[in-house]
Amino acid sequence: MxxxxxxxxxxRQDIIRGALGQGKPLRMAELSARYDMGFSPLREALNRLQSERLVVAEALRGFKVASLSMAEMRDAIETRILVETAALRAAILRGDDDWAAGIVAALYALKLQVERRDTEADIWELEARHYAFHRALLAACGSAWQLEFFDRLYAATERYRIPILLNRAGGQGRDIQGEHAALAEATLARDADLATDLLRQHYQRSAEIIGRSMQAEFAM
Amino acid sequence: MxxxxxxxxxxRQDIIRGALGQGKPLRMAELSARYDMGFSPLREALNRLQSERLVVAEALRGFKVASLSMAEMRDAIETRILVETAALRAAILRGDDDWAAGIVAALYALKLQVERRDTEADIWELEARHYAFHRALLAACGSAWQLEFFDRLYAATERYRIPILLNRAGGQGRDIQGEHAALAEATLARDADLATDLLRQHYQRSAEIIGRSMQAEFAM
DNA sequence: GCAAGCACAATTTTCGAAAATAATCGAATT
DNA sequence: AATTCGATTATTTTCGAAAATTGTGCTTGC
Structure with missing residues (x-):
């Protein structure tokens, strides 16, 4: 590599996980020291991240971490609903046994990690399996573009979910794993209307919880 | 700049317009001579284009222009329909007078250029106004993410449309400007069902014409 | 006291060369 | 004849320094 x-x-990881702080300028000298490499590979990476909207660039003034906002969060989640409900419908139509088995496996692996979230490394593993589960649902949709947009929007919304995951603050009384199980069940039963409905509700609840937590923490 | x-x-322009040839390797030395600059700014640009799927990179083997295929074209157009019908509905709900006036202006400017397509520069101007018209329809949708995806998908599909535009080969007997006018009319009348229907048909016809032209030319 | 101008410092951007890796070609071997 | 090996060439990738630009603080003039 x-x-x-x-x-x-x-x-990408440090921005998504918040280690670099939203909105903060990214100074080449600091990045060079932090990641132990010269400017060239860093600038190339920053240019990619700029295209992915995780980083903002201004000519001759360098790069900074993209800012978070309530409006952007809502937009990202609404667009996720649009893209993912369509992709889920397509996957339900086209998915084969491998696709179905992949969902069962991802849900099970996610369940195991939900019960084991002690260290911070556990949180990152949980997050990885959460991504893998949602990705598995759509895997058979047949659209590379929709899968790419899913990835982009997942990364964008992950930035908002992670502070909540780390604080263990959000989702009081919310049975997320139950929602995942119901979503998987409806999908495997090929009930597209129910599955997309559950998916929509799943994300709308996330948006509400993130919204409340942002208002509390940042007064946005 | x-x-x-x-x-x-x-x-980006040279890839979209086909000046660099689909699938062809992009050698740094050649690019450096062609654009009269060193490797650094070129590699940064190529990294951005990689994130936009116009360029494909392989480690230690450099960059190449992304390949075209029938499957990718169909995927891009289907995903355009998904994103743009949703954005158009939102724009029709939220759009103000400036938005409506922008559509009228863009349609008129497009009409003027349709009647004047002699030189190659005319074709590029036509293409710019075509983009501006479709962009104007969605401008008031309120979703930065959906507008970005529109841009990405427009660029992706533009690559397929341009050979046809240059050959004047496609769309025999198709009244594209009539379709644009009807689409604008339904949109300005705030008839979301009709407008999204016209938009869908507009793109499905494009996909058919591009598909026939690709089968004829490349036997794909 | 305060704005304008100017040197100085900090920072980004770009270049040219060096390092690292991949591709090519021919000779030696089987 | 085909294949492997090694040397050579071509190419990408990375670095370190130079160039260009922006930001800062101080002086000067009013």
Whole structure:
């Protein structure tokens, strides 16, 4: 793997997980020290992240971490609903046994990690399996574009979910794993109307919880 | 404007317009000579274009222009229908007088250019106004994400439309400007069902024409 | 006291060369 | 004849320094 790719992976992770702070300028000298590499691979990675809206660039004034806002969060989640309900419908139509088995496996792996969330590493593993589950639902949709947009929007919304995951603050009394199980069940039963409905509700609840937590924490 | 940005604009245009040939490797030395700049700004631009799926990168083996295929074209157009019908509905709900006036202006400017398509520069101007018209329809949708996806998908499908535009080969007997006018009319009348229906048909016809032309030319 | 101008410092951007890797070609071997 | 190996060439990737630009703080003039 080239340094450019390593820089991309590391920066992307650090931005999504909040380690670099939203809106903060990214100084080349600091990044070079932090990731132990020269400017070239860092600038290449920052250019990729700029296209993915995780980083904002201004000519001759460098890069900064993209800012978070209530409006952007709502937009990202609404667009997720649009893209993912369509992709889920297509997957339900086209999915084969491998697709179905992948959902069962991802749901089970997610369940195991939900019960084991002690260290911070557990949280990251939980997050990885959460992504993998939602990805597995759509895997058979047949549209590379929709899967890419899913990835982009997942990363965008992950930035808002992670502070809540780390604080263990949000989702009081919410049975997320139950929602996941019901969603998987409806999908495997090929009930597209029910599955897309559950998916929509799942995300609308997330948006509400994130919204409340943002109002509390940042007064946005 | 920095060299990086110039490189991005120039490469993006040359890829979309087909000047660099689909699937062809992009050698740094050649690009450096062609655009008269060093490797750094070129590599930064190529990294951005990689994120936009106009360029494909393989570690230590450089960059190449993304390939075209029938399947990708169909996927891009289907996803355009998904995103744009939703954005158009939202714009019809939320659009104000400026939005409506923008559509009228863009349609008129497009009409003027349709009647004047002699030189190649005319074709590029036509293409710019075509983009501006479709963009104007969605401008008031309120979703930055959906507008970005529109841009991405427009660029992706433009690559397929341009050979047809240049050959004057496609769309025999198709009244594209009539379709645009009807679409604008339904939109301005705030008839969301009719407008999204016309938009869908507009793109499905494009997909058919592009599909026939690709089968004829490349035997794909 | 305060704005304008100017040197100085900090920072980004770009270049040219070096390092690292991949591709090519021919000779030696089986 | 086909294949492997090694040397050579071509190419990508990375670095370190130079160039260009922006930001800062101080002086000067009013």
């Amino acid at each position: 080239t340094l450019s790719e390593k820089a991309y992976n590391a920066l | 920095t060299l990086s940005e110039k490189a991005y604009n120039a490469l």
